[in-house]
Amino acid sequence: MLNTLQTFTKKNRYKIAIFALMTSASLICVLLVAARIAYSDSVRYTNLVWNLILAWIPFVLAYLAHALSWKKMLLYFVLPITAFLWLIFFPNAPYILTDLQHLVKETSSAPLWYDVIVLIWFSWTGLLLGLVSLYLMHDIVQRKFGRWFGWAFVFTVSGMSSFGVYLGRFVRFNSWDLLDDPTEIVVTILGLAIDPSLRLIAFTILFAVFYLFVYLTLYSFAHLLQEQSMQSKEIL
Numbered sequence: 709m710l711n712t713l714q715t716f717t718k719k720n721r722y723k724i725a726i727f728a729l730m731t732s733a734s735l736i737c738v739l740l741v742a743a744r745i746a747y748s749d750s751v752r753y754t755n756l757v758w759n760l761i762l763a764w765i766p767f768v769l770a771y772l773a774h775a776l777s778w779k780k781m782l783l784y785f786v787l788p789i790t791a792f793l794w795l796i797f798f799p800n801a802p803y804i805l806t807d808l809q810h811l812v813k814e815t816s817s818a819p820l821w822y823d824v825i826v827l828i829w830f831s832w833t834g835l836l837l838g839l840v841s842l843y844l845m846h847d848i849v850q851r852k853f854g855r856w857f858g859w860a861f862v863f864t865v866s867g868m869s870s871f872g873v874y875l876g877r878f879v880r881f882n883s884w885d886l887l888d889d890p891t892e893i894v895v896t897i898l899g900l901a902i903d904p905s906l907r908l909i910a911f912t913i914l915f916a917v918f919y920l921f922v923y924l925t926l927y928s929f930a931h932l933l934q935e936q937s938m939q940s941k942e943i944l
Contacts, residue, residue, distance in 0.1 A: 723771070726840055730767065733833040734760055740826045748817035756807060756830045762800035762883070763834040769794040770841035777848045787848075794845060797883045798865065799872030801838025802919055805831045806877045838869075839923055862923065870916035874908060 737760055741753050773790040808827050811820075842865065850858030875881040879896060886893050900908060 750817040763837045765797040766841045767837040770844040774844040799869045804834030866916045870912045
């Protein structure tokens with residue numbers, strides 16, 4: 709039993725490390741808000757905790773999907789449902805970045821520098837939760853359908869999620885609405901597609917480009933470390 713646990717831990721040490729780091733970052737976010745409440749007696753930014761919980765949903769679903777993808781019996785039955793739910797909730801992760809706009813609202817309940825730190829922690833944690841989940845789903849698609857299809861998936865999801873963030877921030881929809889009242893969502897999306905505003909076009913494109921840039925940077929960095937590791941082994 710102990711040997712099996714050690715083998716599993718060694719084989720999945722980086723996945724476990726990322727999970728532990730994301731958990732630690734989330735706890736720090738919650739503690740920062742709790743400290744702000746204790747200092748100012750104001751419940752401002754408590755909504756960020758709920759947004760962070762929503763950002764965890766695609767992260768957990770991606771981990772589950774990645775584990776299921778290695779089992780052929782579950783691949784064509786459970787995985788599509790998990791992937792569909794992941795796609796619905798994925799915009800919740802990058803959505804936290806838009807909470808930075810709350811800094812423009814003046815408040816004397818806490819120092820501005822503290823609020824900046826709080827929002828950076830939440831934004832960074834939400835961003836990473838989304839990027840890791842996208843990486844895991846990218847790996848699944850790439851293994852099953854090939855490299856080009858995998859990258860097409862990344863670019864498509866980035867565009868769709870940016871549009872989803874727009875719906876959440878400006879139209880005030882959330883992921884639950886798609887499950888609760890899909891008709892209203894579809895009608896709204898068709899209306900926006902037929903007569904898109906300049907804000908919609910600009911926000912979706914700029915946000916998608918930003919998200920892709922960050923993903924590609926971290927993706928390249930991860931593979932750079934792999935190359936260095938392989939070169940070190942060759943030298944040895």
